[in-house]
Amino acid sequence: MIGLLIVSHSARLAEGVQEFVGQISGGQVPIVAAGGVDDGALGTSVERILNGLEQLRSVDGILALVDLGSAVLSVETALEQFTGPPVQISNAPLVEGAYLAAVEATNVGATLELVAAAALQARELIKVYE
16 A cells, blocks of 8 residues: 655645545545644644654555655655655645545555656646646
């Protein structure tokens, strides 16, 4: 089973994506929101990300979906301290990528590579609507 880590500068955005994608996947996919910082301001917290990774420790792989470039740095820093299942950082659009990743992750035998590839397909979907 593949888990999703939603990393956003906004705690509310991360929680909203978690809720939306959780409903889409029927609760079949472990999804953890790791957004914002402790004082409620916008930003990313390595501690929150590391906590999210730990919550997903029992899965076979974790796809981290991020909202902005600096979130990648925070995830990379957290990964220096994490010794769990493999983690891949996706540069897919956050909401659309999380949606497609969750749909793929519900398939029996879905691998981290397949879930990550599904998330990236969101870029092509967005181009259709431009």
